[in-house]
Amino acid sequence: MITLALSKGRIFDETLPLLKAAGIEVLEDPETSRKLILATNQPDVRVLVVRATDVPTYVQYGGADLGITGRDTLLEHGSQGLYQPLDLQIAKCRISVAVRSDFDYPSAVKKGSRLTVATKYVAISRDFFAAKGVHVDLIKLYGSMELAPLVGMADAIVDLVSTGNTLKANHLIEVEHIMDISSRLVVNQAALKLKQAPIRRIIDAFASALGK
Ligand code: PRP
16 A cells, blocks of 8 residues: 555645646545545555645654655755655745835844744744844744734744735735745655555656656
8 A cells, every 4th residue: 555645735736637647546535525544546545634744744654655745844844764756846835034014124134133033934934044144033823924023923924925915915025035945755765665666656657747
């Protein structure tokens, strides 16, 4: 049995064509089914529906052989024990710093200054501002980061930006682009040895669907 961990939403939707290229079709829609283990047209391939931030954990501990997860999640979680054979170029977005449009960011990030940043990307933010020599007080949030500057809780946020519509709707502006994000295929290293042929088949099918 080959087990693939996926999160619902954009990653799931954009993975379906890649699975199809590998001859795999998921038989149920996670948006309507309450099932967490989804069968596929291949009796020896199944899909686990997990939270995006839990995908690396399932693969690391062998709950799943493979998973698809964002570069952001891998950087925050760490990638110990995970083999990362492919950048799938799906669920593309960026991680940026955003502030209220009336906030003077250039003065606030002068070397040696101090900034309060709300984010769920604590590790990425700490590294980014440390490299700039800016002291940051980080406030960990789990979602709706855009609120923090609006209610005076933080000077800035570090969050994913795709279309920019969420920032615009909340009167925030993007002031720095930290990095580009896309989703990666991750593989449990022990599973790669024990189930080499079927896992290689999936990796190769994904790679050729991507033109690699
Ligand atoms: C992400 C992110 C922003 C939004 C950006 O949230 O946190 O809020 O998308 O997209 P946009 O630039 O196209 O408006 P998501 O919907 O993934 O949910 P989350 O709050 O759980 O991260």
